[in-house]
């Protein structure tokens with residue numbers, strides 16, 4: 447009889463699947479379309495996962511309270527998921543929760559927020575989300591805020607280079623509350639400001655290595671080293687356009703095509719997934735070895751204890767071949783073994799390292 451394939455417990459530091467629950471009425475406790483649900487997660491060895499609430503910045507234009515309401519709607523979906531499927535998943539807020547979920551064989555679901563615009567410049571809102579179970583927040587998404595600059599171009603003169611004094615307060619309050627500070631999407635200065643202010647290790651939950659592909663969403667070797675020196679972890683992302691320049695160019699080209707432009711749906715999340723399916727079906731696959739390249743480079747620069755996984759499933763469109771959905775994490779683990787990591791090291795990357803930071807910060 448063949449031995450079962452190596453399948454380490456996975457801690458995925460960033461997925462966007464809650465939007466499907468809210469906008470498309472998908473029950474993530476059942477087999478769905480899209481990239482991640484609990485059924486496929488279990489198949490792939492998913493032990494812990496950060497379900498983020500990401501709010502389209504368009505909500506900010508709808509007036510005060512709109513971004514918060516949308517964040518709460520997404521958080522409601524997180525709580526409904528764990529309430530409806532206790533045999534599969536549990537809401538977890540600390541290391542003890544990780545342990546008990548593991549003992550009972552259920553997935554540890556951690557609530558996160560992607561983008562500080564959800565707090566609408568209010569520490570009270572931050573505290574409100576903490577009370578609702580949020581234990582990780584990506585300080586900024588691709589939209590610049592009055593208190594933190596994103597990695598994207600186009601910031602006006604009113605935007606600080608890094609964190610403003612209020613931005614520093616946000617990081618301090620997150621430290622006090624026991625929330626993991628996430629610097630994916632942050633400008634280089636905001637990254638370093640967060641590193642300087644935070645008394646706890648921080649993470650870049652879903653990013654890649656700029657040395658392999660120079661992209662605004664990836665981290666330089668200096669950033670990787672400094673993140674690791676402060677005890678942090680980078681979660682390598684599965685987004686093909688961040689991983690590989692040629693893949694990004696192909697995608698940009700396809701987005702100009704008539705077939706792509708003709709796609710339509712009655713809500714943005716539905717359209718996003720139609721586009722994802724189109725790109726996945728139309729373009730030649732990106733080899734999974736490219737993900738391995740990023741992981742191994744990060745390991746070389748940061749050390750084995752400072753690299754993890756943040757797929758960004760349901761928040762990205764085209765995925766690498768063999769990593770199309772949450773049933774596939776084992777393929778990455780097996781590829782890392784083939785490329786020379788031992789089983790302990792692969793376990794650290796696939797889950798152990800992120801879990802360590804989550805435990806430390808939420809303790």
Ligand SMILES: [Zn+2]
Nearest residue numbers: 560631652761
């Ligand atoms: Zn993101």
